[in-house]
Amino acid sequence: MSKLILKKEDYQKILEYSRQHKPVEACGIIAGIIDQDAGKYFSTKVYLMENTKNSPEHYLMEPEEQFDVFKDMRENELDLISVFHSHPHSPARPSQEDIEMANYKEAIYLIISLQQEQEDFRAYFIQDEQPQEIEIEVEI
């Protein structure tokens, strides 16, 4: 069973960014190290991205910004481990649009729901249009 392991500070950073942008969807990229044998994905760097849609219902990252992130990851020898976005008013499960746009088959799609007062982080692999939820661990 795969597991996304987020550093406490990364978790906080993502949560605060998502809350700041509410009611608009926030989005970003998590880079890190993958232990393939153990199925563990460790976060080491979070990139907070612009949502070009600036919408409560959609997100789309800016391609030029995405190119810069991938360049930075290459330079720091980090892997893409996760793509995250917030659902300000809906549950933390992938929508049809999320599933259709899950173009990075090897990445974990992390959704942060701010629907309730208590945030809800959920992580999925989305392959063949089938989301499969995986465990999240927050490292203290």
Place this chain on the structure above:
Amino acid sequence: MSINITVNGEEKEIREGLNLAELLAELEVDPEVTVVKLNEAMVPQGELAERDLESGDNIEYIFFMGGGAFDLTEEEIERYSRHIILKDLGGTGQQKIKEAKVLVVGAGGLGSPVAFYLAAAGVGTLGLVDSDHVDLTNLQRQILHTTEDTGRPKVESAREKLEAMNPNVEVKIYNQYLNKDNVESIIADYDIIVDGVDNFPTRYLLNDACVMAEKPLVEAGILQFSGQLTTIMPGEGPCYRCIFAEPPKEGAIPSCQEAGVLGAIAGTIGTLQATEVLKLITGIGRPLVGRMLVYDAKDLSFREVEVKRSKKCDVCGEEPVITELMEYELSCNLHQQAEA
């Protein structure tokens, strides 16, 4: 012959003479979801096949990273586009409508417009309760049914029309009379209940059951040239018993069968019930809680009456005496000023 290029930071040896579109095909990359840069310059999708690759070229590509918060198909987005463009509603509101479960009790005069508009609006699960069969005298106002449906169970006739109107809606039917033994289990599966019944015993039973289960109830009645409407939000506003503690005495209020009803009034009041349900689902506006809307068709006027919770209410007061569901006897003279 082969040439050396760089793809996303990695050196690659490829056949000479390939263009960018061919390279993506070899890499099994879908150009529709990809943004490509050749030597730091973005290449429009339509020009990929025109860019021949040369030794030393630096190619970078990314896939679009995007998505949405709601779960609507292309067909649904088009079908509900007039909803989705409403600033207050949007895709998020339409998603809530899709996830909602609404029970309409009575597939008659009020139930017809309520169910039609809720189905059209895309309510995901619509329950219908009615034990009656379609009668010719129903057709002057019960627009879910047609002349050909005479004699058929109302819920079956209704389901057929609603599914034809919107196949995305799951219509669940209960061809049974609502009573104290089945009401709790039927309403349990729904978020909002709509009252479109034609008699006082069922109206009080539904009120009590909704209060006990803490389910919102959109309550309405019609008779002759008038109608009334209120939304019961248990714990927040008055229930039906707060307003009318007991059913009227036998013969005090005639039924539609006895006194008649202008058919279109069922449309007016039922459509307001549907509106109220959609407001409750989406959280838009101010629900009709603690207020009763009274409609006079002859004068074509609406009047709003403030209604308050009663501390002495038998079911939701400070010392409720009705703690288990009970039924009044159904008498011909106990027909409510409502027609289902």
